[in-house]
Amino acid sequence: MAGRNLSRDEERDQLRPAFLKDREGNNIPPGFTGKIIAINGEIATVRNDDSGETYEIPLKFLQKKEIEIGRQVRSIRRIVFFDLKGTLIQLSQNGSSKCLPKMAELLYSLTERGWKVLIISRYAPDSIRNLLKESNLNFEYYSSNDSSKGAVINGILKNASYDECVFVDDKPDNLDAVLKTCKDKVRIIGFAGSNKYMPQISTWCKEHKIEFAISPEILWKKLR
Numbered sequence: 001m002a003g004r005n006l007s008r009d010e011e012r013d014q015l016r017p018a019f020l021k022d023r024e025g026n027n028i029p030p031g032f033t034g035k036i037i038a039i040n041g042e043i044a045t046v047r048n049d050d051s052g053e054t055y056e057i058p059l060k061f062l063q064k065k066e067i068e069i070g071r072q073v074r075s076i077r078r079i080v081f082f083d084l085k086g087t088l089i090q091l092s093q094n095g096s097s098k099c100l101p102k103m104a105e106l107l108y109s110l111t112e113r114g115w116k117v118l119i120i121s122r123y124a125p126d127s128i129r130n131l132l133k134e135s136n137l138n139f140e141y142y143s144s145n146d147s148s149k150g151a152v153i154n155g156i157l158k159n160a161s162y163d164e165c166v167f168v169d170d171k172p173d174n175l176d177a178v179l180k181t182c183k184d185k186v187r188i189i190g191f192a193g194s195n196k197y198m199p200q201i202s203t204w205c206k207e208h209k210i211e212f213a214i215s216p217e218i219l220w221k222k223l224r
Helices: 008-015 103-112 125-134 149-158 172-185 200-207 216-223
Strands: 033-040 043-048 054-058 072-074 078-082 089-091 097-099 115-121 140-143 164-169 187-191 211-213
Touching: 078 149, 097 125, 103 115, 103 216, 115 125, 115 149, 125 140, 149 164, 149 172, 164 172, 172 187, 172 200, 187 200, 187 216, 200 211, 211 216
Parallel strands: 078 115, 078 164, 115 140, 164 187, 187 211
Antiparallel strands: 033 043, 033 072, 043 054, 089 097
């Protein structure tokens, strides 16, 4: 089926990153809120609600509904939770770990686009820390060894507001638990990862109408 061409406004909304950027390309931190005080050509001047500082933001980073003098502008807040073993890293027989191909690049690219990346695993905190260090991954992490991953995610979401929350895991049981606990608060993506749970993970996602990524490239397209 041939797809229709996107309008300029639709393209703008799809391409808009989590970070707003000023005209020099510098990131404006998540949580930023401000008001448009002037529009000159393709540039909007926005005053920070908290500090009073002004930013010149290209219109391509704004949604159509935001482009109006006096309108409120804010940066999008997005968070993604990644499972550890089988999703990001693979363990050898001697217990050492290594990052799965292209996953480190994917994680750091997400942070550059404004995503908050959190690792969530059933391992004890010390084990998670060591595995991440061995795999050269420097990210915040949570242990769910005393509760379900869904309960941990719900606890985090109670203390912070996000426009989008995503959970990525390679194990059907984990996806099912988060789906039942978090319901529509979390966007769930099944991921082939190390292929340990293939084809079960693919079948489960199809049966439950959950997104599935067979590769890091497909996962990146779903998250970007």
